[in-house]
Amino acid sequence: MNDSKTLLNQPEWRVIDQSSIGPHFQALQSFAMDDTLCAAVGSGESGAVARSWVHDKTIVLGIQDTRLPQLDRGVDYLREKGFKTIVRNSGGLAVVLDEGVLNLSLVFPDSGQKIGINRGYDAMWELIRLMFPDFSADIEAREIIGSYCPGSYDLSIGGRKFAGISQRRIRNGAAVQIYLCVSGSGSERAKLVREFYRLAKGGQETKFDYPDIRPEVMASLSELMEQPLTVPDVMLRLLQTLQKLSGRIYSDSLRPEELLLYEGYLERVTERNNKVLFL
Template identity: 30%
Template sequence: MRVIRGRGTTPDTDRAVTAAMLDQTGATGEPAFRAWTPHRQIAFGRRDARADRYDEAVAAAESHGFPAIERSVGGRAVAYTGATVAFAYAVPLDDARTGLDDRYEAATTAVVRALRSLGVHARRGEPPESYCPGEHSVQAGGKLSGIAQRVRKSAALVSGVVVVTDRDEIAAVLDPIYDALDIPFDPDSVGSVDDAGGPADPDAVCRALEDAFVGDAERDIEAAEDLDVEGAGDRT
């Protein structure tokens, strides 16, 4: 399995790394995985961008020192502090119409297993009024992780976020953002790996996720900065 480590030099380049990974999985049929720490940002979803007070949400993000970006898939605003971990698992598909639930189930199980290997008593689900609310979430003293999925003709991307540390900072910036977006949000619903008894170490979380998703498969390790990202997202 291809394993991509590290991040792109800019937020745009970093997103292109994941897009290129998905493209290449669709073209070659080889699965790929990456877990990394994205640049500091608030990633808004498509529905967020259509909200009446979206400009206020963006202003709230930037006033807290978080650049605002818009991602191409669904979900609600997510905060990355620079120590927050993201993961992405690209899976080849024979039939894009099948397997959605199975991929969610496998990914949720992998995240729970990874966090438990770090001493966190993680379990499925999320507290009420959580950030980026969704059925496929993991909690321990608050929401730690949310999982989403993007399906293309020949490959699917199962991706998510894990809050490692900076719980208070994330709650503080998301509170006015969710207020502007008119989405119920309880700042106390935010959890983190370190508050739940795990390490305040993003690299340790990345390696635990990699081990859980990749398992015993042989790893072909590549650096994110070495990927050809030109035209990424246009081929799958």
């Protein structure tokens, strides 16, 4: 973990907290934000950034999900359940976002191309472990078979997954992103995604091996820690941890020059999303 600690020990952390903006804040805006921050951090115009965000009832699909033979049936089902659907610009498969899911992005400068994929994942894993020093449970990083959006850096406790990590790299900037199921029912979220895949596959054989979801392997941190946790609780832990890791943290928002970049990235991800989902 030495490399991950080096990544986390930034001279200062610029914190952009968008965890309490409300339901009008759309997930596509978040992906445009991270692309913007990648470009700003990669160019040296900004130091390392920690961004937090929450979105109301949204299913974020991966590119492979858009190749499902009956995608429209699956999307219609999600809409009936009150969920918006978008396609993200980083890897992975379908995940659930709602008011009990906190998303974090760590954006690092990588002008020397020295931050390997695993090193970025290790940094996020280490951050989450440092945020919960008072809990005796061991937070593992390994693929949880039967979870939605499975990957080698699924974060779990006792074999039940509560978080997944992805990465996005643009212009010498690296964004490591995680969704943390803080509260609510992990299994209920998994049941929603399982039904989406059932309908979207339509009983047909597919070239890509989509996950066979087992809801019992998904849980929230509140369920796993057996105590009520909220997004503000976890946000406080994040800020306290970053303060210990760095000499300085400060709250910020997009700067004027970044807002111009953001508008371009938002237009790009929106057009791409609409094209893929045939909206």
